[in-house]
Amino acid sequence: METKGKVFKYPDNVDTDVIIPARYLNTADANELAKHCMEDIDTSFVNKVCKGDVMVAGWNFGCGSSREHAPLVIKTCGTGCVIAKSFARIFYRNAINIGLPILECEEAAEEINANDEVSVNFDTGIITNITTGKTYTAQPFPEFIQNIIRKGGLLASLKD
Amino acid sequence: MGMTMTQKILAAHAGLDKVETGQLISAKLDIVLGNDITTPVAINEFKKAGFDKVFDKDRIAVVLDHFVPNKDIKAAEQSKQCREFSCSQCISHFYDVGKMGIEHALLPEQGVVTAGDCIIGADSHTCTYGALGAFSTGVGSTDMAAGMATGTAWFKVPSAIKFNLSGSLPANCSGKDVILTIIGKIGVDGALYRSMEFTGEGVKTLSMDDRLCICNMAIEAGAKNGIFPVDEVTMEYMKDRCERQPVVYTADEDAVYDEVIEIDLSEIVPVVSCPHLPENTRPASELSDIRVDQVVIGSCTNGRMEDMEAAYKVLNGKKIADGVRCIIIPATMEIYRECVERGYITAFIDAGAVVSTPTCGPCLGGYMGILAAGERCIATTNRNFVGRMGHVDSEVYLASPLTAAASALTGYITNPEVQ
Structure with missing residues (x-):
């Protein structure tokens, strides 16, 4: 599995309240919610994002509320992958459970710039910055988690 | 090498004598919680995956608290979905307007959660119940759905930071000042993926409300859970309240902690x-x-x-x-x-x-x-x-x-x- 696209760059501690503000959580409709993805820190994101694009952020991405709506709207917008220095633990779990690819890689998160063109291979964890030519290797998921992802999410994995 | 209090609860619920930091386990759940924002997503996932019955109607708690009495039509639809699901599944701990409270104040008050429990909740502040000596952590709606279906959840066994409390709080301070001071010290990801275990002589001077407040904000330091030892204050609080028998776990003498942080409660200021x-x-x-x-x-x-x-x-x-x-x-x-x-x-x-x-x-x-x-x-x-x-x-x-x-x-x- 692979994604290729341009980069949206965000700082440390991007919280789930800015990913999807609670004022919109009176619905669970992902397409409706996705219209407001990131709007409290980046009003242009939803208009600019294209299928396969990549979010790159600092430490503790997805901190705050447990709302699964957060990884869901990022995925629904077409984002192919989130790369961060670290993820808040509930966001990390939710992303795996709903099938949003995420990778922890401090060096890549530090060096990749906004609007760079990158490709990410989820099987190998290799991140290639096409703009600069540099490659990075992210920590692969433990086998147990790879199994959940392979089967298409947590609930699908339970059915076996 | 001994286990932390959190590790002991997780080992017991995984049916293992011993667990180690980083180990992936499947643990039995005592309570699975959701609210009016997160439960609708969980219900959709539960049904989509083809499940039709929750694992135990007495072990699920659904609390309408975020947008009730309903703030608008969409919120009312979400509450309605929770209500109909809870009714059709005969969920005994369903709390609607008139009976409801904010979930993390309500469940301890009503004795739904107790010492020694392993709890997940589709709300990040589920870590609150660590104040009772339970392992309790926030998850998303899909985990809630899986928990409702199977009564189990997977966890990566966390390491812990030990907070050794001493002294007692000045009269103008409370548990909130303690936890805000700690978060100020270690940062919003200072305990990322880890447990915050509060211990020491100072614990006995803290009321249950102080402890609930302190554990509530463990997530604000990135922690997986916060937890207090069970003492006389806890036992007194749980007496005649908890519907299930409390089980008391204590950290091993030789438990290993990532770090030990000393907190003198008498030095806390507002x-x-x-x-x-x-x-x-x-x-x-x-x-x-x-x-x-x-x-x-x-x-x-x-x-x-x-x-x-x-x-x-x-x-x-x-x-x-x-x-x-x-x-x-x-x-x-x-x-x-x-x-x-x-x-x-x-x-x-x-x-x-x-x-x-x-x-x-x-x-x-x-x-x-x-x-x-x-x-x-x-x-x-x-x-x-x-x-x-x-x-x-x-x-x-x-x-x-x-x-x-x-x-x-x-x-x-x-x-x-x-x-």
Whole structure:
């Protein structure tokens, strides 16, 4: 599995309240919610994002509320992958459970710039910055988690 | 090498004699919790995956608390979906308007959770129940759905930071000042993926409400859970309250911790977390030039009886400053009723405050106290992120009920004085 696209760059501690503000959580409709993805820190994101694009952020991405709506709207917008220095633990779990690819890689998160063109291979964890030519290797998921992802999410994995 | 208290609970629920940091386990769940925001997503996932029956109708708790009494039609539809699902599954711990409270105040109060439990909740502040000596952690809706279907969840066994508490708190401080001080010290990801285990001689001086408040905000340091040892205070609280028998786990003498942090409670001062992160902690006394438009006293962090008492102590017989809106929200119907009986509500109204029935409303910018651009609120809630309580250009300062109430009287952030 692979994604290729341009980069949206965000700082440390991007919280789930800015990913999807609670004022919109009176619905669970992902397409409706996705219209407001990131709007409290980046009003242009939803208009600019294209299928396969990549979010790159600092430490503790997805901190705050447990709302699964957060990884869901990022995925629904077409984002192919989130790369961060670290993820808040509930966001990390939710992303795996709903099938949003995420990778922890401090060096890549530090060096990749906004609007760079990158490709990410989820099987190998290799991140290639096409703009600069540099490659990075992210920590692969433990086998147990790879199994959940392979089967298409947590609930699908339970059915076996 | 011994196990931490958290590891012992996880090992027992995984049917193992021993677990180690980093080990992936499948653990049995005692309670699976959801609210009116997260349960609808879980119900959809539960049904989509083809499940038709929850694993145990007595082990699921569904609490309508975020947007109730419903703020709009969409919120009403979400509550309706939770209500119909709970009814069709005969869920015994379903709490609707009239019975509901803010989930993390309600479940301990009603004895639904107890010491030694392994609990997941589709709400990040589920870590609150660690105050009772339980392992309890926040998850998303898909985990809730899986938990409802199977009664189990997977966990990566966490390492822990030990907080060794000594001394006792000054009269103008509470559990909120302790946890805000700790978050200020270690940062919003200072305990990422780890447990925060509170221990030491100082524990016995903390009330249950203080401990619940401290564990509630463990997530604000990135922690997987916060946990207190079970002592006489805990046993007294759980007596005649918990529907299931408490099981007491203690950390091994030779348990290994990533670090040990000493906290002398007698050195704590009233603190406030400035925008826009809970780690931006400063002494309240240094912020006296910050004017506030609104004060909120309530939430799963500070809407309990002792918090109402603190507000009453400060506000009784006084007047809220001109230009300040003060919103007080007892966290459960039992607390609300107690406030009525003790005359607190009359005192709050006489002071110029409004009192709402239980809701999470303003804390997450839902309703019941949304801020306009440029407005500032001091709140006893748990998050001060950008736009958390309303407009992206509004500001939230986090504080204890004493500090928030004192600030309501002056219109500026005020260090509380208590005799």
